[in-house]
Amino acid sequence: MADLIQLAIFVAIGYFVGTRIEKKHYRSIKEREKNLSCCPVVTGDDFLEDKPIRTTRLVSGSAVISSDYFKMIVGGLLNFIGGEMSVFESLLDRARREAVLRMKLEAPGADIILNLRLETSTIAGKNSCEALAYGTAVYYQK
Amino acid sequence: MILVMTNIESVPGKKIVEHFGLVCGSTVRAKNAFKDFGAGLKNLVGGELKAYTELMNESRKQALERLKCQAENLGANAIVNVRFSTSNIANGAAEIYVYGTAVRVE
Numbered sequence A: 001m002a003d004l005i006q007l008a009i010f011v012a013i014g015y016f017v018g019t020r021i022e023k024k025h026y027r028s029i030k031e032r033e034k035n036l037s038c039c040p041v042v043t044g045d046d047f048l049e050d051k052p053i054r055t056t057r058l059v060s061g062s063a064v065i066s067s068d069y070f071k072m073i074v075g076g077l078l079n080f081i082g083g084e085m086s087v088f089e090s091l092l093d094r095a096r097r098e099a100v101l102r103m104k105l106e107a108p109g110a111d112i113i114l115n116l117r118l119e120t121s122t123i124a125g126k127n128s129c130e131a132l133a134y135g136t137a138v139y140y141q142k
Numbered sequence B: 001m002i003l004v005m006t007n008i009e010s011v012p013g014k015k016i017v018e019h020f021g022l023v024c025g026s027t028v029r030a031k032n033a034f035k036d037f038g039a040g041l042k043n044l045v046g047g048e049l050k051a052y053t054e055l056m057n058e059s060r061k062q063a064l065e066r067l068k069c070q071a072e073n074l075g076a077n078a079i080v081n082v083r084f085s086t087s088n089i090a091n092g093a094a095e096i097y098v099y100g101t102a103v104r105v106e
Helices: A002-035 A069-081 A087-103 B033-043 B051-076
Strands: A053-066 A113-119 A130-138 B014-029 B078-087 B093-105
Touching: A002 A069, A002 A087, A002 B014, A053 B051, A069 A087, A087 A113, A087 A130, A113 B078, A130 B051, A130 B078, B014 B051, B014 B078, B033 B051, B051 B078, B051 B093
Parallel strands: none
Antiparallel strands: A053 A130, A113 A130, B014 B093, B078 B093
């Protein structure tokens, strides 16, 4: 019984605090994406304009985002039933977008970021997601 | 001499004059047990695990440092087609492998 109460408390804390953290994170991601939208990021390497180039640099950014206890439990149940696991989709989305934003921050004033690549792995066990974004920042001669 | 790194096939605006072949760097790093414990607690409410983000950044920097060192020893002044690769060997540890082609540009 005590175990059940403990589980219920953990799930409740995970749900309320986790949802708030996620909403706050999404708000901040959207705001920063708007601020940084001036620098285009492409996944190819043939988007260069015919201008003299000042410098080229490898830039990268990473983020580790973890799921809350509520999502962990719901994820476990959904895994049993099968189908779409929507609780973990937002986790990956947040990690990747955060990584891309941090990569952009590493290249202030860049004209374009070429050949964006995204890489993911797990550090902290099953319920967290770690994303790494990297690309080539190009600065044209002014 | 500044080593230029790109993850595309060339260095834009410059011509490649010599190839030196594959160069690579890898590292496996972990945080101390207290930080692992803290991250475990953070798992309850979710959100960013700052200790592990830091760990990722440190590992990335170290791997790149090793890559650069190898390229410089070969006499290269640029590395093209740089790729990162990650894997999980142990819980709480980050393994990063970075590889590319060392070249000399004009």
